Amino acid sequence: MYFEFMKTKEKTMKKLTLIPIVFTTFFLIQFAIPTQSVAQITCSTDIFGNTRCVDRDSGSSSTTSTDIFGNDNTTFSDGSTMQCRTDIFGNYVCN
Numbered sequence: 001m002y003f004e005f006m007k008t009k010e011k012t013m014k015k016l017t018l019i020p021i022v023f024t025t026f027f028l029i030q031f032a033i034p035t036q037s038v039a040q041i042t043c044s045t046d047i048f049g050n051t052r053c054v055d056r057d058s059g060s061s062s063t064t065s066t067d068i069f070g071n072d073n074t075t076f077s078d079g080s081t082m083q084c085r086t087d088i089f090g091n092y093v094c095n
Contacts, residue, residue: 040056054061064074072084084094 041053042056043051043053045051048065050063050065052061052063059077061077062074064072066072070085074082074084076082082094084092087093
């Protein structure tokens, strides 16, 4: 009777050990296989510190520069603009 109990316990332990290994393997494979990227956005910074980002799918772009007051000024390809700054509390505020 003791040996039957031990065999049952051994089978249960093997199953319990196998389950995390299977799940871990599944998630590692999910991370290893590249999936389709939603945004094809590339950014580059020139020697003046201006950052230009371009969406290769739509052709939209933005250019961000920093003025003498430390504000980040962004101009989008549709003509809209946005100005951002860091307030006294350390929050990055855009308007």
